Amino acid sequence: MRKHATAVIDAPAGAGTAAIALRGVTKVYGRGDEAVHALRGVDLAIRPGSFTAVMGPSGSGKSTFLHCAAGLDRPTGGQVFLAGTDIAGLSETKLTELRRTRVGFVFQAFNLVGSLTAEQNVTLPLRLAGTRPDKKWVREVLGRVGLAQRAGHRPAQLSGGQQQRVAIARALVTRPDVLFADEPTGALDTKTGREVLGLLREVVDTFGHTVVMVTHDPVAASYADRVLFLADGRLVDTLENPSAEAVADRMIHMEG
Amino acid sequence: MLRLAFGTLRARLAGFAGAFLAVALATVLVTGAGVMLESVLRTHAPVERLSGTDLAVAASDKLERTPAMGKGSGEGESEGDKLQQTPRLPAGLAARIAAVPGVQAAVPDRTVPVALPGGLGAEAHGWDSAQLTPYRLTAGTAPQTGGQIVLDAPTAAALGAGPGTKLEIGTPKGARSVTVSGIAEGRGATAVFLAPQTAAELGAVPDRADFIGITLAPGADAKQVRAAVKALLADAGPQFGDPTRGQPKAQVLSGGSLARLEAPAATTAQEATVPVVAVFGGSAAFTAIFVVAGTFGFSIRQRTREIGLLRAVGATPGQVRRMIAAEALLVALAAAALAVPLGYGFAHVLAELFDKADALPPGFTIVKSWLPGVVGAGSALLVTQIAAFAAAARAAKLRPTEVFGATAKRRILVPLLRYGLGVLTLAGGAALLAVSMNLGGDDGASSSIGIVFTLMLAVALLGLPIARVGVALVGRLVNPAGGAAGRLARANGAAEPGRVAAVAVPVALTIAFSCSVLFIGTTVADETIAQSKARTSATYVVDGTGRAGLAPDAVDRIRALPGVAAAAGTVATTVMDGSVSDALELDARGVGPDTAAVMDLGVRAGDLADLRGPDTVALGSRHAEAKDKGVGDRIRYWLGDGTPMEARVVALYDNAFGFGDYLMPQEVAAAHSTASGYDKVFVTAAPGADRAALTAELAKEGRVMDRAAYLDEVADDANEGAWANAFILGAIAVFTALGVVNTIVMATASRAREFAVLRLAGTTRRQVTAMLRREFAVAAAVGIGIGTGIAWLTLGAFANGITGRFDPAMPPAIYLPLVAATVALIYGSGLLAARSALRRDPVEAIGARD
Structure with missing residues (x-):
């Protein structure tokens, strides 16, 4: 048994200073004998302006961690603070509204609504929130992801990498506290993947956004400031300023 | 939200085509039925013979409560069902009405059917009734004695008769010889006139009249006279009618409502048609809810991923519901815009059907007002909103994580409300069956009709669990072990019971509905024929x-x-x-x-x-x-x-x-x-x-038939009646069948990607088709089985009502072709849709984005 994860992670002292904070979060799917313990007690606080990668072998609870931290799913036990608010007491509608303004998402694939143009996809969260999109800001966000010229294209007219850029622009358009990315390069070829990772790095460095990314690719993880390792539903290790080799090394040890 | 809905709608026209088609068809049916209903309601036999009548006093043609029969009191609630036989009133009342100031004449009118030479029939009245049209003599004199008759000009011409001609006529009280005393001209159907006293004697009850026709003196105020006559009727109480039996109340009629006195048969026919048309419209709207809800729910289910994405990027459950409602609104508006004009045209087709079934009242013409269109469009909106509400309830419950597909655990959403309602409806159907069996007789037979609708509703609500059980039961039977296609089909059925339900439910509805309607008719006809055979021991039947x-x-x-x-x-x-x-x-x-x-x-x-x-x-x-x-x-x-x-x-x-x-x-x-x-x-x-x-x-x-000819005529009449009803309601069965085609095409076309995966894994087109055939076989077996079961119970209860035996008769000569046609429909539409889905190159198809 390794050291308990809390010891190596910034203590979730004040939910107020962290973008996202988890305290003793557990998640159980199913009941009785068939119950699956996806998370077995995770404590964590994410510093604003940081790029964090979450790694772990298959079944380690990476995706569940992301869903719970982002307020997409509710934990079985423990607390999740989104922008300082405990989500436990929120109705589904209130939670959605909080998530809509404070959290951005980029998924592995199927990120875009096929019937809407790139620009319409980007402004979708704003429209859902009932705010009139600020044209200048939308154009700037599209510019940041390098798609200023493609605003009127439909997803089917864009390459896979371009689609992920649109997804990143959409995630940024609400100026979220945290941008969550779930295997954002999983469906892309190596070169395009690197470009998307570079873009994520850039939004942290240049614009001060906070990014949390789940990945199984050591190279992708190496773009982050810090890598958290999940195993069997617990945070088991952390690595600051990682290199791809160091991450791969840890992973080999974990699986071995 | 509306913009978003519109945006998705425009780009997903193909996905909404099925729902659109279903809504449009339903709207055509409902609008058409509405036009028919309004036309029938507005059908009034023209007032001709009574065109010179200002007012008439007639007994109420509604069933009345009387002290002797009444349960409870209360004057106001005495209005009851329409009477089928003309109620008569005392002829003596005419003399008292004639004394009312402003009344020129009050005539007790009676219609006496008479047979004229050469097989002609005519209605005879007393000569005093001639002024109600008026008929005027063009030759000869008015009839004075029992041996005289006045003919109208066309009848005189047809008989080649003139004043002085002797005729033998048949009357309800026997044959008599008469001499033509004069010829008269007027308006309306053939009429002949007898001396007033003779008409009274030949009437069914000599001192009773069918009604009392009133003409006003020149310059009299109709309103005042009407009020005075009413007062007189109220005052006449004790003398009016037979106190031991009780009598219907008298009414004062004028204008268009005189038609019911002039042509009671036409009025009765019109009133008999109203419920037939209403039942047609009601059944159309009822089945429309199923078919539209089915296709709509299906189109929403296919968008799980998109809805999950919307939820993930910040759409609240309420926003998802509103989006679906807005889409439904757009679909309904578009469908109504197309279908309402078609519905007005469809009314002509319906009128043809009703005419063929001999179910149109005389004087029927199609009336087109804005009302049926509004009702049609309104029902399109209502039905789609109900369908959208049901579909959205599930969609809004989707968690945003479900967008991740395989990586997230799929929750099984149990729609508790829906299943709860389903179980309740099922229990209601069982209760109705028990009640119908218990009642027996005509009450039992008429309440059995409710069983088919209740059970259809239960099946629509419980489609998924029923499909699950059905797949488990018949899956192995239809797909015995061995063969890749069979194994795939079985796995698909077990993994996607929703897909089986999507086909099986409309199939069940089609079969249940068409079998019940058809075989209730044949059950009645068969029993009529059987009992007529048993009853008739006579050698000859003379028909008058x-x-x-x-x-x-x-x-x-x-x-x-x-x-x-x-x-x-x-x-x-x-x-x-x-x-x-x-x-x-x-x-x-x-x-x-x-x-x-x-x-x-x-x-x-x-x-x-x-x-x-x-x-x-x-x-x-x-x-x-x-x-x-x-x-x-x-x-x-x-x-x-x-x-x-x-x-x-x-x-x-x-x-x-x-x-x-x-x-x-x-x-x-x-x-x-x-x-x-x-x-x-x-x-x-x-x-x-x-x-x-x-x-x-x-x-x-009269017309003579021997026993065999008489029984043939009974059988022909009975079968004609059975098919008339089936013919009319057949339009609804066709609609549910189109719903089947619709869902199958939607369900099959959406599987292009899955077919591509199978093709790339080495499955031949032939094997994919074989797999589909087996899947359809399971869905068809489940649907036909359940539909047949529902019809069987309904028919059993109906038969119990009329014969006393739970004896559902589904003649194979009709049932088997019906089933064969349904199966052909499923296979034909499904395999055609599959062929077009399989035509794409699998590599391209698999890369296609949803």
Whole structure:
């Protein structure tokens, strides 16, 4: 048994200073004998302006961690603070509204609504929130992801990498506290993947956004400031300023 | 949100095409039914013979509560069902009305059917009725004595008659010789005139009139006269009517409402058509909800991923619901815009169907107002919103994580409300079945119709669990082990019961609906034919309908003919049974003496010979059982003209179906029916009689049929009735069948990606098609099985009502082709859709984005 994860992670002292904070979060799917313990007690606080990668072998609870931290799913036990608010007491509608303004998402694939143009996809969260999109800001966000010229294209007219850029622009358009990315390069070829990772790095460095990314690719993880390792539903290790080799090394040890 | 809905709609036209089509078809049906209903309601026979009549006093044609029969009190609630036989009122009232200031003349009018030479029939009235049109003499003089008649000009021309011509005419009270005294011209159907006193004598009840027609003096104020006549009627209370029996109230009519006095048959036909059209429209709207909800729910289910994405990027459950509602609104508006004009056109097709089924009232023309269009469009909006509500309830519950597909655990969403409602409806269907079986008789038969609709609703609500069980039961049967296609099909069925349900539910609805409608008709027809066969022991039947009827003296003449062993007449009438607010109209017969000698009614108790005197009745044994009456008991009911009756039961008989559950002496029937005399005389020939001579003699009285010809006619009428109904409601069955095609095409076309995966994994096109065939087989078996089951229960309960046996008859000669057509429809549409989905290159198809 390794050291308990809390010891190596910034203590979730004040939910107020962290973008996202988890305290003793557990998640159980199913009941009785068939119950699956996806998370077995995770404590964590994410510093604003940081790029964090979450790694772990298959079944380690990476995706569940992301869903719970982002307020997409509710934990079985423990607390999740989104922008300082405990989500436990929120109705589904209130939670959605909080998530809509404070959290951005980029998924592995199927990120875009096929019937809407790139620009319409980007402004979708704003429209859902009932705010009139600020044209200048939308154009700037599209510019940041390098798609200023493609605003009127439909997803089917864009390459896979371009689609992920649109997804990143959409995630940024609400100026979220945290941008969550779930295997954002999983469906892309190596070169395009690197470009998307570079873009994520850039939004942290240049614009001060906070990014949390789940990945199984050591190279992708190496773009982050810090890598958290999940195993069997617990945070088991952390690595600051990682290199791809160091991450791969840890992973080999974990699986071995 | 509306913009988003519109955006998705525009880009997903293909996905919405199915829902759009279903809504549009439903709207066409409902709008068409609406046009028909309005047209029938606005159909009024023209007022012609009474065009010179300012006011008329007639007995109310609605069933009334009387002190003798009433349950509870309250004057206002006495309005009841429409009477099928013309109620009459005392002719003496005319003299008192004539004394009202402003009244020029008050005429007691009677319609007496007479038979003229050459097979012509006509309505005879007293000459005093001529001023109600008015008819004016163009030649000769008015009839003064019982031996004189005035003909209208067309009749005179047809007979080649003029003043002085002698004629033999038939009347309900026997044949008589008359001399034409004059020729008159007027308006309306053929009319002949007798001396007023003669018309009164020949009327069913001499001191009663069908109505009293009033003409006003020049310059009289119609309003004032009307009020005065009303006051007189209220005042006339004690003298008006027979206090021991009670009488219907009198009404004052004018203008268009005089049509019901001039042509009671046309008015009755119109009123009989209204419920038929209403049932058609109601069934169309009811099935539309299923079909539209089915396709709509299906199109939403296919967008799980998109809805999950919207939820993930910040759409609240409420926003998802509103988006789906907005999409439904757009689909409904677009469909209504297309379908409402088509619906107005479809009304003509419906009118054709109704006409073929002989279900249109005389004088029917299609009336097109804005109202049916609004109702059609409104029902499109309502039905889609109901469908959207059901689909959105599930969609809004989707968690945003479900967008991740395989990486997230799929939750099984149990729609508790839906299943709860489904179980309740199922229980309701079972209860209805029990009630129907318990009631028996006509009440049981008519309540059985509710079973099919209740169970259809239950199946629609419980489609998924039913499909799951169905797949488990028939899956192995249809797909025995072995073969890749069979194994795949079985796995698909188990993994995606929703897909099986999507096909099986509309199939079940189609089969349940069409079988119930068709076979209720054939059950009635079969029972009518069987009982007629058992009943008819007569050698010949003489039919007098279409002429003046057969007067009682005709029966005496027939009885006296050489070679006749026995002869007895019957006349069809109606009685009403139940309560004032919910009276059931039942067939009844007035019969003459000797009925038992010409007819085997299967008398189970008592003796038909005791059917003498005004207060006796014989009952069909099944009806008596339902009413808990035996021989010697007294039973209360209403005669066809609304007269309350309390009679002593003198006999019970088994062979009542297609004849009547109430038998009464002919005199009673004649006094309380529109028709008088007999409509048929049954004749039993003596052994060794000269049949040719006998037939020739009988032909002088009416149309003669031998037993076989008579039974053929009964069978033809019964089958025609059975098919007429099925024919009309067939339009709805076609609609549900289109719903089947719609869902199958949608479901199959959406699987292009899955087919591509199979193709890339080495499955040949032939194997994919084979797999689909097996899947369809399972869905068809489940759907047809359930539909047949529902129809079987409904028909069983219906048969129990009319025959007393739970004996659902589904003639294979009709059922099997129906099933074959359904299967062909499923295979044809599904395999066609699959072929187009398989035509794409699999590599391209798999890369296609949803």
